[in-house]
Amino acid sequence: MATPILEVRGLNKSFGPVHVLHDVDLTVHAGQVTALVGDNGAGKSTLVKCIAGINGIDSGEVRFQGEPVTIADPRDAAKLGIEFVYQDLALADNLDITQNMFLGREIRRFGFMADGEMERKARETLTGLSVRTVSSVRQKVANLSGGQRQTVAIAKAVLWNSKVVFLDEPTAALGVAQTRQVLDLVRRLADQGLGVVLISHNMNDVMEVADRVAALYLGRVAADVETRTSSVTQIVELITSGRSGDIGLASATANESI
Amino acid sequence: MSEQTTDPTTTPAARMGAGTDESLGRATGFSLDVERRSIVDALRDYVGRLRTGEPGALPSVLGLIVLGLIFSQVSDRFISLANIGNLPGQGAYIAIIGLGLVFVLLLGEIDLSAGTTGGICAGAAAQALNQNGLRHGIPGAGALYWVLIVAMLGAIVLGLYLKAVTGPVVVAIGVVITLTGLDQHEFFAIVLAVSIGAAVGIFVGWMVASVGIPSFIVTLALFLAWQGLLLFLLNSQPIGVNGYPFWYSLAHENMSPLWSWVFTIVVAGGYLLYTVGKAWRAQSKGLAGDSLQLAAVRGLILLVGAVVITALANQNRNTNPYKVIDGLPWALTVPIALMIVCTIALNKTTWGRHLFATGGNAEAARRAGIDVTHIKVTAFTIGSSFGALGGVFLASNTGGAQLDLGSGNILLFAVAAAVIGGTSLFGGRGRPLAAVIGALVIVIIPNGIGLRPSLPASYQNLITGAVLLVAAAVDALSRRRSAGR
Numbered sequence: 001m002a003t004p005i006l007e008v009r010g011l012n013k014s015f016g017p018v019h020v021l022h023d024v025d026l027t028v029h030a031g032q033v034t035a036l037v038g039d040n041g042a043g044k045s046t047l048v049k050c051i052a053g054i055n056g057i058d059s060g061e062v063r064f065q066g067e068p069v070t071i072a073d074p075r076d077a078a079k080l081g082i083e084f085v086y087q088d089l090a091l092a093d094n095l096d097i098t099q100n101m102f103l104g105r106e107i108r109r110f111g112f113m114a115d116g117e118m119e120r121k122a123r124e125t126l127t128g129l130s131v132r133t134v135s136s137v138r139q140k141v142a143n144l145s146g147g148q149r150q151t152v153a154i155a156k157a158v159l160w161n162s163k164v165v166f167l168d169e170p171t172a173a174l175g176v177a178q179t180r181q182v183l184d185l186v187r188r189l190a191d192q193g194l195g196v197v198l199i200s201h202n203m204n205d206v207m208e209v210a211d212r213v214a215a216l217y218l219g220r221v222a223a224d225v226e227t228r229t230s231s232v233t234q235i236v237e238l239i240t241s242g243r244s245g246d247i248g249l250a251s252a253t254a255n256e257s258i
Numbered sequence: 259m260s261e262q263t264t265d266p267t268t269t270p271a272a273r274m275g276a277g278t279d280e281s282l283g284r285a286t287g288f289s290l291d292v293e294r295r296s297i298v299d300a301l302r303d304y305v306g307r308l309r310t311g312e313p314g315a316l317p318s319v320l321g322l323i324v325l326g327l328i329f330s331q332v333s334d335r336f337i338s339l340a341n342i343g344n345l346p347g348q349g350a351y352i353a354i355i356g357l358g359l360v361f362v363l364l365l366g367e368i369d370l371s372a373g374t375t376g377g378i379c380a381g382a383a384a385q386a387l388n389q390n391g392l393r394h395g396i397p398g399a400g401a402l403y404w405v406l407i408v409a410m411l412g413a414i415v416l417g418l419y420l421k422a423v424t425g426p427v428v429v430a431i432g433v434v435i436t437l438t439g440l441d442q443h444e445f446f447a448i449v450l451a452v453s454i455g456a457a458v459g460i461f462v463g464w465m466v467a468s469v470g471i472p473s474f475i476v477t478l479a480l481f482l483a484w485q486g487l488l489l490f491l492l493n494s495q496p497i498g499v500n501g502y503p504f505w506y507s508l509a510h511e512n513m514s515p516l517w518s519w520v521f522t523i524v525v526a527g528g529y530l531l532y533t534v535g536k537a538w539r540a541q542s543k544g545l546a547g548d549s550l551q552l553a554a555v556r557g558l559i560l561l562v563g564a565v566v567i568t569a570l571a572n573q574n575r576n577t578n579p580y581k582v583i584d585g586l587p588w589a590l591t592v593p594i595a596l597m598i599v600c601t602i603a604l605n606k607t608t609w610g611r612h613l614f615a616t617g618g619n620a621e622a623a624r625r626a627g628i629d630v631t632h633i634k635v636t637a638f639t640i641g642s643s644f645g646a647l648g649g650v651f652l653a654s655n656t657g658g659a660q661l662d663l664g665s666g667n668i669l670l671f672a673v674a675a676a677v678i679g680g681t682s683l684f685g686g687r688g689r690p691l692a693a694v695i696g697a698l699v700i701v702i703i704p705n706g707i708g709l710r711p712s713l714p715a716s717y718q719n720l721i722t723g724a725v726l727l728v729a730a731a732v733d734a735l736s737r738r739r740s741a742g743r
Contacts, residue, residue: 090625094618094686104626112606138546
């Protein structure tokens with residue numbers, strides 16, 4: 001397979017005496033959805049924050065398109081083309097879809113905002129993602145459903161030709177139909193060549209859209225498997241005990257306390 | 259849109275998603291963006307907005323009509339050119355302080371000190387004129403002048419440290435004016451007042467945004483403190499400003515009929531051109547927008563209204579035959595001009611967009627890379643600067659810098675004006691037009707009551723309170739409806 005678009009090698013992170021991440025390896029390939037799963041406290045959020053540059057890393061290496069990079073600040077990540085969609089969306093309810101998508105990166109002409117141009121680009125981006133559930137890009141975000149809001153948040157992340165998108169539990173608060181919309185969108189992002197990292201607790205979602213699953217167990221990567229060749233039971237075992245059959249952590253490591 | 263029909267991704271899942279939305283009665287695929295809004299659509303939209311929690315200017319306009327009807331029964335003189343011509347002079351300070359407050363309220367903050375800040379700023383300007391330049395010292399408080407200079411220099415440093423530029427520049431202009439003695443001239447004394455206001459605003463913004471004290475407390479403290487400072491500035495003696503023709507003219511004089519026409523044509527004609535041009539551009543580029551027809555009707559209504567008002571204003575409205583009073587009052591045109599500038603700043607600049615975003619969701623703004631501290635500091639700077647100018651108009655209206663200039667109900671009237679006009683106290687919602695229309699509602703009450711001497715003035719606050727309560731209730735009810743959907 002080609003060079004991974006984003007690769008984390010041997011990442012360690014401690015908060016004081018608590019060793020949260022042990023030699024974590026994670027690879028994200030362009031055009032694939034990589035699911036990052038793990039129980040609460042397994043280190044998913046910490047790993048994402050380390051990659052985003054919100055938390056520093058103690059040791060280890062992050063490679064982007066094969067090149068080692070240092071991400072010290074969320075802006076560094078954005079410059080590389082790595083975007084993060086957090087659970088609480090970070091949309092301003094009182095602004096419309098276009099205004100939210102361009103928030104902080106407005107296009108200007110002669111010192112004033114070029115609203116028409118932004119509107120056109122917002123619509124192009126949504127059309128490019130085959131989003132058809134939004135009737136107007138001039139709607140206030142306050143009036144959108146949960147699925148539509150998630151869609152806008154994701155579209156905002158991919159607006160700037162980003163290459164890797166991290167989605168933190170994008171379907172957590174959604175109903176059946178809306179979950180469907182968002183999962184379709186996640187799949188389309190990967191089909192368009194982005195590297196997508198999906199953080200989720202929902203195994204059905206993971207099995208449906210992900211190509212690979214990286215399971216974290218107590219700060220270690222228990223396994224990095226392909227969804228085609230694994231089952232829900234197997235992944236749940238990896239999440240809860242760190243091993244399943246002959247894959248996963250050695251039992252000595254898995255039982256080691258942190 | 260052609261994408262819809264030729265889209266290959268008609269997986270069962272996608273169909274399911276689309277079907278759900280249609281069953282909800284929602285149009286799909288940006289259908290609303292390609293349709294032009296016609297007049298009927300616009301009316302329907304407007305009713306929809308009313309129902310979903312955006313009453314906009316409706317409560318204030320209704321309030322104006324109802325109060326106008328009531329007061330026309332109270333006194334025959336109410337609907338007379340002479341009386342209506344007086345309204346702007348009586349209410350300009352509310353409109354101007356309210357305009358500044360809109361910026362602060364949009365952030366979900368409050369500036370209780372804008373009124374008394376106006377008091378000290380106008381007081382300082384009056385004292386500067388009285389002393390032929392403030393550098394000749396403030397009677398009874400010799401060191402106070404240098405305290406003021408040091409405080410202004412401090413505000414410049416603080417403002418630059420907080421990455422604000424315009425505010426410190428305005429303060430620096432004030433420092434130069436007073437050090438060179440230019441403040442013995444009326445115009446420069448008023449500029450000095452505004453720049454002292456900007457200095458106060460930088461300080462308030464810093465206390466709120468960087469130190470982290472709630473704006474209610476910071477500005478409450480200043481509301482009290484400035485009332486004391488004003489006594490020092492005036493040496494406990496009121497200073498009349500009626501003898502200063504420029505200052506007097508602000509609330510009492512009018513533009514010449516010719517310039518009134520120029521103002522009307524530029525403002526209303528400019529709006530017509532802008533709104534029609536925008537609709538035309540939207541149509542030709544396939545953007546969401548109103549139909550040309552709707553834009554033209556809206557612009558023409560405003561133009562006709564403005565022309566009628568100007569034509570009436572240009573008649574002699576003085577009942578005394580020895581002096582002609584005609585033209586648009588400065589107290590009307592200055593707030594309108596300021597309102598236009600504020601509207602452009604809020605809607606067309608990235609700074610304005612960031613202000614709205616910060617008021618709507620500060621965390622989202624921060625994550626989008628917006629310097630929230632900077633936005634807050636600039637908003638408070640504008641709030642206090644407008645407060646200072648409002649104080650100048652207040653002094654002009656009342657004839658001088660009294661010992662209680664800007665205290666009492668003045669700030670609360672300005673807040674009420676902004677709220678009656680549809681600005682939310684919770685941030686993120688409001689517009690400059692709200693402050694101007696709201697100020698008209700507020701000022702019409704004492705005016706109407708004052709026309710019938712048998713009616714006790716005690717009705718004034720009672721009615722003002724009732725109007726504010728009704729406006730706030732309309733806002734809250736529509737808000738609850740929108741949240742409950």
